[in-house]
Amino acid sequence: MISALKKSVCSSLEALSEKPFYRLLRHCVDRMFYDGAGSRTGEVDASIGIILAILAAPGAFVSLALFSKYGAFFLWFRAYYVKDPVGSLLRSGATLHFDPYTASLPDEYFFIVLSMVVAAAVALWKWDRLLPDRRDYANLAHLPLRSRDIFFANLTALLLLAALLSADINAVSSLLFPLLACGSREVFSYTALFFATHIVSVVLAAAFGFLGVLSVLAVLMSALPYRAFRKASIYARSAVLIFLVALLTTSFSEPAKIERLERGASAWSRFPPPAWFAGLCQSLRGIREPLFCSLSAAAIFGTICAFLVALSAYALSYRRSFVRSAETMIVLPAGGAIASHAFRLADLLLLRGSLERAGYRFVLKTLFRSEAHSLAWIGFTGIGVILW
Amino acid sequence: MVALEARELTKCYLPSVPAVRDLSFCLAEGQVLGFVGPNGSGKSTTMKMLTGLLQPTHGQVLWCGAAIQRDLLQYRKRLGYVPEEPDLYPFLTGWEYLELVGTLRGLPRKSLTAKIDALLALFSLAPHRHSAVASYSRGMRQRIVLIASLLHDPSLLILDEPLSGLDVTSAMIVKDLIKTLGERGKAILYCSHVLEVVEKVCSHIIVLRKRRTLAYGHPSELMKSAGQSSLEHAFAHLVEGGDAAQAARDIAAVMSSV
Secondary structure (H helix, E strand, C coil): CHHHHHHHHHHHHHHHHCCHHHHHHHHHHHHHHCCCCCCCCCCCCCCHHHHHHHHHHHHHHHHHHCHHHHCHHHHHHCCCCCCCCCCHHHHHCCCCCCCHHHHCHHHHHHHHHHHHHHHHHHHHHCHHHCCCCHHHHHHHCCCCCCHHHHHHHHHHHHHHHHHHHHHHHHHHHHHHHHHHHCCCCCCHHHHHHHHHHHHHHHHHHHHHHHHHHHHHHHHHHHHCCHHHHHHHHHHHHHHHHHHHHHHHHHHHHHHHHHHHCCCCCCHHHHCCHHHHHHHHHHHHCCCCCHHHHHHHHHHHHHHHHHHHHHHHHHHHHHHHHHHCHHHCCCCCCCCCHHHHHHHHHHHHHCCCCHHHHHHHHHHHHHHCCCHHHHHHHHHHHHHHHHHC | CEEEEEEEEEEEEECCEEEEEEEEEEEECCCEEEEECCCCCCHHHHHHHHCCCCCCCEEEEEECCEEHHHHHHHHHHHEEEECCCCCCCCCCEHHHHHHHHHHHCCCCHHHHHHHHHHHHHHCCCHHHCCCEHHHCCHHHHHHHHHHHHHCCCCCEEEEECCCCCCCHHHHHHHHHHHHHHHHCCCEEEEECCCHHHHHHHCCEEEEEECCEEEEEECHHHHHHHHCCCCHHHHHHHHHHCCCHHHHHHHHHHHHHCC
8 A cells, every 4th residue: 555655656746747837846946955066156065965954953952952951850950840830830829930931031032043044044145046047047038938937936946945944944953942941841732832832933033034135135136237236246145144143142132131121012123033033932822921912013024024025026036137137238247346455455554575465365365266155254254253 | 931030120228229120031941041240240139039038129020920929938839949158057967957958848758858868879978968067068068958959849940159169070960960950841040150151051141230131142142242252251241341361461460560
């Protein structure tokens, strides 16, 4: 029976793969993952398996590191104890020594930031691959395909990528963190609620991060001419990357700020986006604070806005940059003007000998040889500054 | 029977600056029409209009008497196109690229696989079929694009510099292939700067200059009207109006001057 089912699934998959739309969809997914192995662009490339493993690793390690905070032995050691499931305790007015909902807020915030930042960083990494480009136009436009088929195939691929990223980044942590945090509780429904609310928050945060970067890309692409877009691309990516690194740093300060702040309906505007999702998480857990209600409304509204902006900007950029590719001249930006001025200044002030000048030029040009390399350097420099 | 007709095609990228002006010609079944002209004469723009990638500002392209824009999908099903630059996906192998194109053209899997294998072998690419396109030479990429344009047995072939980057053997095969396909009733538009090849494979030629049609006819008629013994000289006479040999001597003189 199993082999018959397997055979039927295989044959239906094969039949599906023969349909042009599904082949196009598969191609769109492929082109997002493969940057062009062996191409002369100098792109940093890695296989899908490695990428997915790297993305899942931080959540897994942080979850394990939290064992010291939530493990039953450690709780006992610190003289925390739980008399009863939550709820009955609150009703009776007894003191709850260890409430996972409250105690986990900083960690919940961290997982939300991590999910959002990693999803956005991947979107940033795949920036050039997210929307159909001139190579796609050269290869697909003369084939008997409707323009809307290419549009929807790429859109579906984008949504699949966003879903895959959300699932991958949070897969291990979504399982480990609720089990750890609620390990001292005996009621399954408590852990289940924790698990469900955690998943909703981190997945929405990842979607928000991914769609946010996609919106920036699509808005730039639809607003600027091709040449200007190519020039602005690296600056926009660097700015978003610095913003993401800054978001990571909020993990240390924001949870305490949430706890300290006076409660108000418009309080959401005083917090960065990850706090909105932390508020949503707490709100879904039944903590009816006005601040959390305000933050959760901001989270839902923000996600819907990010989705709508990304979708409309994607449609606009598709029409402007892809459908009308043949109408526009391909003129690549000359680039390097800023670097050239910087080198001249360095020559004047620091670098005296010709060997010194040549050496510095060679090293810097090698390190910043492509957008991907430049972004990696900006990212690591940002993290270095934070750690310092 | 006329397969493809360009009727008073005009394309302006900027208002009042035409890239092509009032271009008209007919391409019959079995005809190989050469499309020649100096750089900037409007060849690429015309090619894009003929493939439906560009909308003409004025005029229209007709396929079997009907405007191609009325049913662009059906027109493209009959069209095989080789662009000037083979900008293939570097992460795909040659086989995968052809499978992608064939599937997107709606060809059945079984016959597609057999066709790809056979064509790859005939174009001497069988040993490289599972190598990434990124590792291909210019000529290998060109052969992949040529195969992709032939997979669905098109009625109309638009070839923009199809011999570019090909080695001698492949170029000879392609030249003979163009003749054979012409004899089998395919309508072929052949755009190239290599006039010796154009003279050999094309039954008719259009010469473009400054975005307009300068001459149209059989190669021998063009040579006769220009009073030249080869198409190359006739072209130089028609288009440039200068003495190529004298220009070469002048360049050599400048090079050797102190």
